[in-house]
Amino acid sequence: MSLVEDLLADHAGLDPHAVAHLQLLLRDWQILADLSFADLLLFVHNARAPAQLVAPEQLIRPADRDQRRSRTRAAPAYLCVGQMRPYTAQTIYVEDLVGQTFPAGDRPMVGRAFNERRVIRDADPDWSTGVPVREEAIPVRFRDGLIAVVTREANVSTARSPSQLELTYLQSAGELAQMLADGTFPYESSHPVEEHELSPRVGDGIIRVDAKGAVIYASPNAISAYRRLGSLDNVIGQHLADFDPLPDTLLEALTDGEPVETEVERDGAVVLRRVLPLIREGQVIAGLLIVRDATELRRHERALRVKDATIREIHHRVKNNLQTVASLLRLQGRRLRSDEARQALAESVRRISSIAFVHETLSEESRQRVSFGKIAGRIVEMLGDGLLNPDIPVEMSLHGEPGDLPAEIATPLALVLTELLQNSVEHAFPYDNPVRPWNAKETGHVRVRFERAPTTLRVLVTDDGVGLPEETLETMANLGLQIARTLVESELGGTFETLPPETRLGPHESALSGATFELVIPMP
Numbered sequence: 456m457s458l459v460e461d462l463l464a465d466h467a468g469l470d471p472h473a474v475a476h477l478q479l480l481l482r483d484w485q486i487l488a489d490l491s492f493a494d495l496l497l498f499v500h501n502a503r504a505p506a507q508l509v510a511p512e513q514l515i516r517p518a519d520r521d522q523r524r525s526r527t528r529a530a531p532a533y534l535c536v537g538q539m540r541p542y543t544a545q546t547i548y549v550e551d552l553v554g555q556t557f558p559a560g561d562r563p564m565v566g567r568a569f570n571e572r573r574v575i576r577d578a579d580p581d582w583s584t585g586v587p588v589r590e591e592a593i594p595v596r597f598r599d600g601l602i603a604v605v606t607r608e609a610n611v612s613t614a615r616s617p618s619q620l621e622l623t624y625l626q627s628a629g630e631l632a633q634m635l636a637d638g639t640f641p642y643e644s645s646h647p648v649e650e651h652e653l654s655p656r657v658g659d660g661i662i663r664v665d666a667k668g669a670v671i672y673a674s675p676n677a678i679s680a681y682r683r684l685g686s687l688d689n690v691i692g693q694h695l696a697d698f699d700p701l702p703d704t705l706l707e708a709l710t711d712g713e714p715v716e717t718e719v720e721r722d723g724a725v726v727l728r729r730v731l732p733l734i735r736e737g738q739v740i741a742g743l744l745i746v747r748d749a750t751e752l753r754r755h756e757r758a759l760r761v762k763d764a765t766i767r768e769i770h771h772r773v774k775n776n777l778q779t780v781a782s783l784l785r786l787q788g789r790r791l792r793s794d795e796a797r798q799a800l801a802e803s804v805r806r807i808s809s810i811a812f813v814h815e816t817l818s819e820e821s822r823q824r825v826s827f828g829k830i831a832g833r834i835v836e837m838l839g840d841g842l843l844n845p846d847i848p849v850e851m852s853l854h855g856e857p858g859d860l861p862a863e864i865a866t867p868l869a870l871v872l873t874e875l876l877q878n879s880v881e882h883a884f885p886y887d888n889p890v891r892p893w894n895a896k897e898t899g900h901v902r903v904r905f906e907r908a909p910t911t912l913r914v915l916v917t918d919d920g921v922g923l924p925e926e927t928l929e930t931m932a933n934l935g936l937q938i939a940r941t942l943v944e945s946e947l948g949g950t951f952e953t954l955p956p957e958t959r960l961g962p963h964e965s966a967l968s969g970a971t972f973e974l975v976i977p978m979p
């Protein structure tokens with residue numbers, strides 16, 4: 456649950472539908488901040504009043520601060536649950552106010568908006584911060600009730616005689632604010648915007664059209680975007696259908712009073728258009744078309760997809776090549792007379808195959824990470840298939856989740872696991888070994904456990920076979936354990952150890968009675 460959800464559910468005493476409405480607002484109100492050149496704050500009644508959340512004095516505008524001092528300190532009445540800064544102007548609040556509570560006296564206009572159920576405007580700018588700030592408090596209507604108040608606070612010191620762009624912004628902002636009070640903004644849209652971060656913003660380019668779709672104003676960026684789509688004339692005064700290649704959905708949005716966002720492509724140029732119908736007393740009075748040239752963006756995306764496909768193709772080829780090498784060795788092994796040599800080649804085939812698994816998995820997924828559980832499963836399967844002695848069945852089991860690992864870790868780890876499992880199969884259950892015979896239990900067991908912590912992966916491989924010879928790892932190791940150790944210690948920067956039989960491995964588990972290997976690998 457996000458902080459805001461938490462605040463709304465816990466402290467505001469609002470029902471879930473009202474909370475959902477405010478969340479829609481929080482998703483869509485950037486546009487109101489940008490059009491207003493103003494900071495927005497969202498206030499709700501503070502149902503629960505934890506004292507420690509009272510806004511510190513320095514966050515209150517000085518004028519309000521004086522009022523606050525002159526009052527007896529009441530329980531904080533309002534809770535700030537949202538804050539939005541404009542991209543189009545400098546912010547007034549450097550601090551984050553979400554989660555702060557305010558006594559009624561600190562925010563008189565919020566109280567008036569709640570009580571009078573209408574938009575409250577400052578008559579004169581407030582100079583208490585040294586810059587003139589104009590505040591407006593807008594009640595947020597949901598169904599028949601008022602659930603919150605939004606304040607718009609703009610620094611008006613830069614107000615020269617405003618350009619047409621600014622006038623269009625401010626007019627549209629005023630209309631959106633009124634819609635907030637009427638309950639028609641945020642839009643209860645039936646189709647949510649999919650790529651919200653790509654959504655066009657006010658600064659990308661804006662066109663204001665009348666209710667029929669004739670252009671009243673177009674910002675320079677919007678005109679450039681349409682230039683790229685091939686409309687060379689001045690769009691002002693024209694109808695949307697005259698210059699937009701696919702105007703139907705846009706015009707439908709105006710008729711239905713529902714916002715839409717669509718993309719149009721022409722001559723290699725891609726433009727996103729978002730239409731916001733402005734509604735007054737149930738009628739669409741105008742429309743805002745926010746336009747973003749997304750050509751570059753889409754080109755990048757396409758390039759990334761091609762790159763991604765190439766990488767997967769390469770993994771696929773590497774896998775094929777490794778499989779070819781493995782079959783060459785297998786063929787060669789069939790011609791050999793010596794058992795030992797055949798054995799050696801068979802082991803190499805398994806080593807190579809375990810690397811091929813990693814590449815195969817990488818070729819199937821677009822992320823450069825693989826589910827190692829899947830790979831471990833395939834290694835176990837492969838070793839089961841090539842079991843040396845059918846007289847002693849060996850049961851291998853996997854426990855725990857290794858999670859997704861990057862290829863750099865998965866490849867060496869797959870090799871290490873192959874070595875350890877191969878060793879268990881080969882050495883733990885020696886039915887015909889006169890020196891250390893295995894006391895003929897029915898079935899041998901090998902257990903692999905993965906324990907994933909935030910910064911490490913612990914892997915335990917344990918069996919109930921004859922156990923390791925009384926030697927140190929260094930003296931005991933032939934090629935197999937040497938490979939395993941080198942990979943773990945050098946390549947993966949981890950530790951590789953043997954544990955005595957029956958060591959406690961965790962709260963519910965001990966090592967089996969045979970050999971146990973423990974590796975701990977740091978995770979990036």
Ligand SMILES: Nc1ncnc2c1ncn2[C@@H]1O[C@H](COP(=O)(O)OP(=O)(O)OP(=O)(O)O)[C@@H](O)[C@H]1O
Pocket residue numbers: 802874878879881882883918920921922923924931932933934935936937969970
């Ligand atoms: N699970 C096990 N149970 C009993 N003994 C083991 C086990 N794992 C390893 N060993 C002992 O450790 C020795 C070294 O293993 P290592 O994998 O290094 O070489 P190897 O299996 O003999 O040959 P290769 O190089 O082909 O793997 C083995 O010969 C065996 O005696």
Ligand SMILES: [Mg+2]
Pocket residue numbers: 874877878935936
């Ligand atoms: Mg071995």
